[in-house]
Amino acid sequence: MNASSQTLIIGGGVIGWNIALALQAAGHEVRLCDDGNRVTSASYGxxxxxxxxxxxxxxxxAxxxxxxxxxxxxxxxxxxxxQGFGAWMPFSLRLLRAAQPARFTRGKAALSGLLTQAMPAWRRRVADIDAPDLLREDGHFVVWESAESAARGLRSWSSADTGTASLRPVTEDEMSQLSALTKRKIHGAIRFNGTAQISDTRRMLETLENRFVARGGAIVAARAVALVPGGVRLSDGTVAMADNVIVAAGIGSKPLLEQAGLKVPMIAERGYHIQSADHGWPSGFPPVVFEDRSMIVTGFERGLRAASFVEFNRPDAAPDPRKWARLRHHVGELGLPFTGAGDEWIGIRPTLPDYLPAIGKASNGLYYAFGHQHLGLTLGAVTGEIVAAMIQSGQGPQDFDLKRFQ
Known part of the structure; x- marks a missing residue:
């Protein structure tokens, strides 16, 4: 592969920006196609x-x-x-096949290998962009609100494979800190080590973009609507040509790659959050998972965010306001230090039936990296490195090739 080849990346999320920076470091001339709707993306929300x-x-x-x-x-x-039946029913049947023991075991081995590399790759990335404070390696907490759920949850986590992360009971001081956050009694809690937090997702995306541009990268401010030989047709009617095209457009990758004859059985797995700019969460305190409520609360530089829900639906379906209402109910019942109702967000996790990403080569000059489900942020940096190596060698990682669905 010619190290000076021109590469066009479709998608300006955490995957796309990390690929762009990794390819720049390898000597490629890189453009990135992005419509600019940063705060609607799962990379932000x-x-x-x-x-x-x-x-x-x-x-x-299980x-x-x-x-x-x-x-x-x-x-x-x-x-x-x-209203999403036509999307989630066929997806569910594929998920059932992917969940069979032999296939699950293969998928776990592949995913574990990626996750082992996730934290080292993020350390390299934040050092590369001169923003080490973006990565807080302080772990996270899981708490329970009843003695029964605490006993059950602790048994489950103690027997689980957590990869490079480890867990332990909280100390008395940590329990005091957690108890000060909520008016509900906490009956049990654990702390994970070896996990981390991005200090602010918006600043992360802004910093990745700014470094890309400062290093000579160009942004194509348009949406990719079709793949054409040697390039991409854009929403403004123009065609952008490149030696290599990398599709990293999240849920938008599906229609593009299906034009190339690939089967992409991906669903829009939608999540919701509310965020309060004015709050009383302690600065730098790690994320807290309220497991009884399937809710995670994270303090960012620009606000306190409560996030939840796994909604399988059509990408264009209207939001369900009951989910924001339930988040507000949880926040109020817990007495968390939110101020006001909080800004509402809904976004799409691009999810494939086996819950593995799609990283591979579709044809000469056409590559893809998407479908990271709940782990897009976690695997963003390592995916960038893998794709850069794939473009250099022309060979993709077999475990994540879309051929598994053909």
């Missing part, structure tokens, strides 16, 4: 959690068997709206 502990793909028989307990109508986070 996620919980900021570097989740190295999540080594088990969610496509597992998750399938317990799904009914997690339904939204029962107070849980899992939502299967009737």
């Amino acid at each position: 996620n919980a900021g959690h570097i989740a190295t502990e999540q080594v088990d793909p969610l496509a597992s028989m 998750v399938v068997r317990s799904a009914w307990k997690r339904w939204f109508v029962r107070g849980g986070a899992l939502s299967l709206p009737p």
Whole structure:
């Protein structure tokens, strides 16, 4: 591969920007196609959690068997709206096949290998962009609000494979700090080590973009609407040509790659958050997972965010205001230090049935990296390095090739 080749990346999320910077370091002339809607993306709206502990793909028989307990109508986070039936029913059948033991075991081995590299890759990235304070390696907490759920949760986590992360009971001082955050009694809590947080997702995206531009990268301010031989047709009617095209457009990757004859059985897995700019969360305090409520609360530089929900739906379906209402109910019932109702956000996690990403080569000059489900932020930096190596060698990682769905 010619190190000076021209490369066009479709997608300005955490995956796309990390690929762009990695390719610049390898000597490529890089342009990135992005429509500029940064705050609508999952790269912005996620919980900021570097989740190295999540080594088990969610496509597992254990998750399938317990799904009914997690339904939204029962107070849980899992939502299967009737209007999305045509999307989530075929996806669910594929997930059931992916959850079979042999395939789950292969998927876990592949995902574990990626997660082992996730934190070192993020350390390299924040050092490379001269923003080491973006990465807070302070772990996170998981808390329970009843003795029964605490005992059950502790048993489950103690027997779980958490990869490079470890967990321990909280200290008395940590329990005092956690108890000061909520008016509800905490009956049990653990602290994870080896996980991390991005200090502010908006600043992360801004910094990645600014470094890309400062190093000679160009931004194409348009949406990619079609792949054409040797390039991409854009929403402004022009065609951008390149030696290499990399599709890293999240849920938008599906229609583009299906034009190239690939099968992409991806669903819009939608999440919700509320965020308060004015709050009383302690500065620098790690994220807290309120496991009984399937909610994670994270303090960022620009606000306090409560996030939850796994809604399988069409990408263009209207938001469900009941989910923001439930987040506000949780925040109020817990007495968390939010001020006001909080800004509302909904975004899409691009999810494939086996809960593994798609990273590979579609044809000469056409590559892809998307479908990171809940782990897009976690795997952003390492995916950038993998794609840069793939472009150099012309060979992609077999475990994540879309051929597994063909």
